Amino acid sequence: MISVINCITDAHNLWLVLVAAFICVSGSWSVIRLFRRGKAASGGEAFGWQFLAAVAAGASIWSTHFVAMLAYHPGTPVAFDPVLTVISLLVAMVGSLAGLIVAGIIRTRWSPAIGGGMVGLAIAIMHYTGMRAYVIEGSIDWNSTYLIASIMLAISITSIAFHVANLYGSVRGKAASVGFLTLAIVSLHFTGMTALQITPLSISPGFTNPGEMQAMALAIALVCFIIVGSVLASYLIDNQTRSRSMSQLRHMALSDALTGLANRASFNDHLDESIEVASKQGQKFALAAIDLDRFKEINDLRGHSAGDTTLQILAQRMRDFDNGSLFVARVGGDEFSVILPLSDPLDMRNLLVRLRNELIRPFTIGEEELSVGASIGVCVFPDDATEKSALINYTDLALYRAKTEIADKICFFDNVMDENVRNKRELAADLRYAIEHNQLEVHYQVQATISDSVITGYEALLRWNHPLRGAIPPSEFIPLAEENGIILQLGEWVLRMACKQCAPLGIKVAVNLSPIQFLHPNLPGLVEDILAETGMRAENLELELTESAIIHDKERTLVQLQAIRKLGVTIALDDFGTGYSSLDTLRAFPFDKIKLDRTFMNELETSDQARSIIRAVLSLGRSLEIPVLAEGIETSDQLAILAEEGCQSAQGYFLGRPAPLSMIVSAIEVENLEAPEKLAGMLNKLRDADDSAETAAA
Known part of the structure; x- marks a missing residue:
């Protein structure tokens, strides 16, 4: 060890030794970085990185060796064999590449250590090949002990360097591996130089110019820095590109592609962070959920492109409204969530009012001015909820x-008020499940002529017998379906089931359509498909709609009705007399039937005014040649008055309560109907059967 130290201090130019050390350290750092980058890659990319690492290793090892050689004072003139000098450089690069391929590409536990040992062996071969290129005027002897020690040190320490680099990716781990690789190169060189024993044959100083040797050393160092710098630059460029790509991918992963706002994943992360910070610091914050009203109409009537533009406009408005204290995310189609600090509830409400006013402000798409509504629900942490799931649910x-x-x-969360809301949401979920699993029933109520009791058809009426809550009236679950966006699915189910059940019997059936069903993008196509699927004759299907379905979007609805009527399906105007534009509606579309609303029947026997209105409607129907059917007939006196006024047909509890199809079929089979005059007897049987069913249900 003392001999090695004496060799360094007495036989070397210390300034050039420092240059060699700097080359060695910087080169080792580059090699380890490139090696680890290649370990993280695969295939051709992994080979490419290890090739660059080999170039850096060969250049830095070779340069370290020759700068240190030029720093050595042998005491006699020296020169270098150019062929062997070049061969030593190639040995360093090729040997390093072979070792790095084993260490970085072959995936076994000990391959980094084995590959590192191969790199150390390449360093040793390079060193002693370079020593053969060292031409001096004198005799050279080698101390075998130091020679073998130098080779063993190079192999073992380099093996350790790459093993550590493979196992530890921390800053300390990388620093340790760079240190070991530097130590391997330095220990090889100076131990090997200690093994060198020179006996000068000449002391003429003219053969070697020290200034030229130093200039050559600095030139070699400069070339090495250029090579290693170029290799390192490629690493840095790739690293920057990767960092930018990762940043872009992270932005894409946490941002909504359409609006640029935070997405659901980002919202969940931010909400978790807000809960954690607020819990530690004893702060409050509010979670607001925003749902756009009438957005679906824009999507359905004006296309998804207009819907997308609408969302982008509203998202930009929310960004412009934010003063830096809000976190806004798009968590669904037309749903947004806002996390905002809470200092004063009144200030927060005012802020939400201003935000809502921004959202509902009209905007222009193309040449058309549009607007949406906005509903906002708010829940406060920790006053209303302390857990994430509860906070979201209450909002x-x-x-x-x-x-x-x-x-x-x-609306702010209120435990008492929102209990009813919770029940309605649970009921909506149950309704959706009932539709999907065919837990609903279709009952049929008879329609007959008043004059001769001839059955003209049946009205399909939906019934839901909840497994836990019992019978739920349509007046409760139909509005629920409309509020929760289930009505299209529900309406399609009823239409398909009624056609499927009635088609084999050849009976006429009337099915109600909700106003929302006319928002279906292709309602006539749906009707046509169901007719074809069930084998239902078009003339046996009657669709009933109220005036509210027409008033909402008159032009579009009338176009759809005309297309449905071309299929052969008849159209009836339901609840006539309760709207504010009945006459205009009749003028706009020639209905096949008018159904007089049941509210007039309640006062028919006691109110002359009600009777006069019914008389006027019947007269209007006759003048327009549109048949009129009266709903809600519950007594014989009501039926008698309608007959006296000239009403053609009726339906109601007096004629028959809604009943399952099996009961209808049973009544038909009992009568074995072959002639119209026997239909009166069937009506009586249906009435008796329905009364019995009603009594049993009660």
Whole structure:
């Protein structure tokens, strides 16, 4: 060890030794970085990185060796064999490449150590090949002990360097591996130089110019820095590109592609962070859920492109509104969530009012001015909830209530008030399940002529017998289906089931359509498909709609009705007399039937005014040649008055309560009907059977 130290201090130019050390350290750092980058890659990319690492290793090892050689004072003139000098450089690069391929590409536990040992062996071969290129005027002897020690040190320490580099990716791990690789190169060189024993044959100083040797050393160092720098630059460029790509991917992963706002994943992360910070610091914050009203109409009537543009416009408005204190995310189609700090509830409500005013402000797409509504539900942490799931759930409950409110579209969570909302949401979920698993029933109520009791058809009426809550009236679950976007699915189910059940019997059936069903993008196509699927004759299907379905979007609805009527399906106007534009509706579309609303029947026997209105409607129907059917007939006196006034047909509890199809079929089979005059007897049987069913149900 003392001999090695004496060799360094007495036989070397220390300034050039420092240059060699700097080359060695910087080169080792580059090699380890490139080696680890190649370990993280695969295939051709992994080979490419290890090739660059080999170039850096060969250049830095070779340069370290020759700069240190030029720093050595042998005491006699020296020169270098150019062929062997070049061969030593190639040995360093090729040997390093072979070792790095084993260490970085072959995936076994000990391959980094084995590959590192191969790199150390390449360093040793390079060193002693370079020593053969060292031409001096004198004799050279080698101390075998130091020679073998130098080779063993190079192999073992380099093996350790790459093993550590493979196992530890921390800053300390990388520093340790760079240190070991530097130590391997330095220990090889100076131990090998200690093994060198020179006996000068000449002391003429003219053969070697020290200034030229130093200039050559600096030139070699400069070339090495250029090579290693170029290799390192490629690493840095790739690293920067990767960092930028990762940043872009992260932005894409956490941002909504359409609006650029945070997406659901980002919202969940931010909400978790807000809960954690607020819990530690004793702060409060509010979670607001925003749902756009009438957005679906824009999508359905004007296309998804207009819907996308609408969302982008509203997202930009929310960004412009934010003063840096809000976190806004798009968590669904037309649903947004806002996390905002809470200092004063009144200030927060005012802020939400201003935000809502921004959202509902009209905007222009193309040449058309559009607008949407906005319902907002709010829940406060930790006053209303302390857990994430409860916070989100309560916010949704408040939003649900806001959507049903007419005046106040910003609702804060209230445990008592939102209990009803929770029940309605659970019932909506049960209804969706009932549709999907055919737990609903279609009952049929008879329609007959008043004059001769001839059955003209049946009206399909939906019934739901909840497994836990019992019978739920349509007046409760139909509006629920409309509020929760289930009505299209529900309406399609009823239409398909009624056609499927009635088609084999050849009976005429009337099916109600909700106004929302006319928002279906291709309602006539749906009707045509169901007719073809069930084998139902078009003339045996009658679709009933109320005036509200037409008033909402008159032009579009009338086009759909005309297309449905071309299929051979008849159209009836239901609940006639309760709208505000009945005459205009009749003028706009020639209906096949008018159904007089049941509210007039309640006062028919006691009110002359009600009777006069019915008389006027019947007269209007005759003048327009549109048959009129009276709904809600519950007594014989009502039926007698309608007959006296000239009403053609009727339906109601007096003629027959809604009943399952099996009961209808049973009544038909009992009578074995072959002639119209026997239909009166069937009506009586149906009436008796329905009364019995009603009594049993009660």
